[in-house]
Amino acid sequence: MENFTPVIHRYEATVSNFFVNAFLVETKNGVVAIDATLAVSSSRTLRSMIDDKIKKPLLAVLVTHGHPDHFTGLAELTKGLDVPILATQGAIDFAMSEDKEKEPIALQIFGDEFPKKRIFPNKVVKGGETHTFDGVNFLLTDYGPGESDDDTAWSLDIDGIKHVFLGDIIHNHMHCFFRDGHAIEWLKNLDRLLDQYDHTTSLYTCHGDPCGIEIVYWHRAYIQAFIGILKSMLKGKSSLNEDEKNALVGKMQSFLPNDKTLFLLTYEMDKTIALLRKNGVV
Ligand SMILES: [Zn+2]
Incomplete structure (x- = not known):
């Protein structure tokens, strides 16, 4: 086993109608986890994939951003281990406030x-840095x-193909969370993805x-x-009434006809609208 090609394992945690992925990158001698999921049971399952299925030591956890469904499982995932948990200072600060x-x-x-018990990343890293494990x-x-307030992505090359772990910068046909108010910057980040990556990227x-x-265009x-x-419904008003909010959600479900992670879209809609107005988005 001289040349070991890293293997990417996906774990999709489901709690009721909530879906969140974490990933394990299996290297020759270990495993690097990307994100930790939210729940006790899901983070334990993720850990048992490492211990009982892959049977290699956890070398590090890379955190994409500070929303709870990505970091609150860290304590169970790393229980009894002393491993580096990497994130930017922005993501750590945001996770703590979240x-x-x-x-x-x-x-x-x-x-x-x-x-x-919730723990936070213990190693501060910066954009542009490369961190090597095994x-x-x-x-x-x-x-x-x-x-979120600070979105990051981790990427690696496998046989010349780029594999990019984007956190929540992309949701693949699931409803989205606008509550942090940065929709304009989010659109710019999508443009950045198109500059950085091409049709060969995973x-x-x-x-x-x-x-x-192609998902970026969707x-x-x-x-x-x-x-x-939202702009067309507000027409200069500062908020929407309940019927209007339901109509907005209905329009988004017409755009994306499913209810996957719909509660991310409907979470604190009044606050979402107020923040988007404050930030000049609508
Ligand atoms: Zn998120």
Whole structure:
């Protein structure tokens, strides 16, 4: 086994109608995890994929951004181990503020499935840096605000093909979260993806199936549809009433006829609209 080609394992965690992926990159002598999922059971399953299926040591965890469904599983994933957990300072700061803000609602939705013990990344990294584990190079790109306050992606080359772990910069045909108010920057980040990658690139998103660069055009249209319809419904008003909010969600479900991660779209809609107005998006 002189030349070992890294193998990418996807784990899709499902809690009720909520889908979130984490990924394991198997190297010759170990495993690098990308994100940790949200729940107690899902992060334990992810850990058991490493211990019982792949049977190689966990070398590091790379975190894409600070939304709870990507980091609250870290304690279970790394339980009993001393491994580096890498993220940008922006993602760590955001995770810490999210942890305070979202704990009550997470307990309400997920109950005992929401981990009581949460830990945060322990190694601060910067965009443009490459971090090597077991001879495999992982390049970090920091996109700044987008779906969260600081979106990042980790990429590696396998046999000349780029494999990019995009976190939530892309949702593959699942509804999206605009509550952090950075829809305009998000669109710019999508343009950046088109500059950076081409038709040969493999993209791994935390919501939905792995895909190619063509997904960027779909995703751009989803964001533009949301902004455009919201603008047209607001017509200078500062908020929408319940019927109007339902109509907006109906239009988005007409654009994307499913209810996958729909609660991300409907979460705190009044606050979402207020923030998008404050940021000049609508
Ligand atoms: Zn997110």
